Amino acid sequence: MDPNALVVFREPSGFSTSDVYDAHERIVRFTYGGDLIWMADGTHLHGYLVDRDSSYWGPPTYFISGKICDELCVFSIRFGTRDGQRRAYLTVDYGHSNPGTLVDVEVADSALNVAQTALFPPGTPTLSGVVTEMTPAGEAPVEGVGVYVGVPAGWQGATTDQNGSYRINGLIDGTSDLVVSKAGYGKISRKLPLSGDTRLNFQLDRGSAR
Helix, strand or coil: CCCCCECCEECCCCCEECCEECCCCCEEEEECCCEEEECCCCEEEECCEEEEECCCCCCCEEEEECCCCCCCCEEEEEEEEECCEEEEEEEEECCCECCCCEEEEEEECCEEEEEECCCCCCCCCCEEEEEEEEECCEEEECCCCEEEEEECCEEEEEECCCCCEEEECCCCCEEEEEEEECCCCCCEEEEEEECCCEECCEEECCCCCC
């Protein structure tokens, strides 16, 4: 492979691109030789290696190592859609923890500056619903239930509120592991095929896993 060739990021759906966007729609590219290219002025920064990971918990994705943040972290590529156009976006994984939000990147004085944002890649799927249990008085919401969906190298999750409601933003289309759990209740574990926004309700039983 030519080390100067651009890395092409491919989705299982067939979409592919070499352009990767940050939170402000600025574009970076990567070469097989480990260069990050800041497209605003063509600056090359060396030491950013791309690796494609077939994750145990979630759909495969691309990780990019290098001098990114003070903590141990890597870039993680997520895909989204803006104005009908499919795109690749930069998020950051902090060692099995990735909030799924975009990062703001800038190259100045031959250094890469990275800042986390609260923005999710546009068009990424959301999982939401309600968790209940059956009581003598009928169906009732369960507060404090953890709902977790596998993403590359880790999990994204939410905890149900007093109404039993949960919502997880910025997920990835594809089949992932799903876990629903709370102490005193049976844990639910299953495979979740996710395609676009999905609403999924659960009913927990006390003490029996399924």
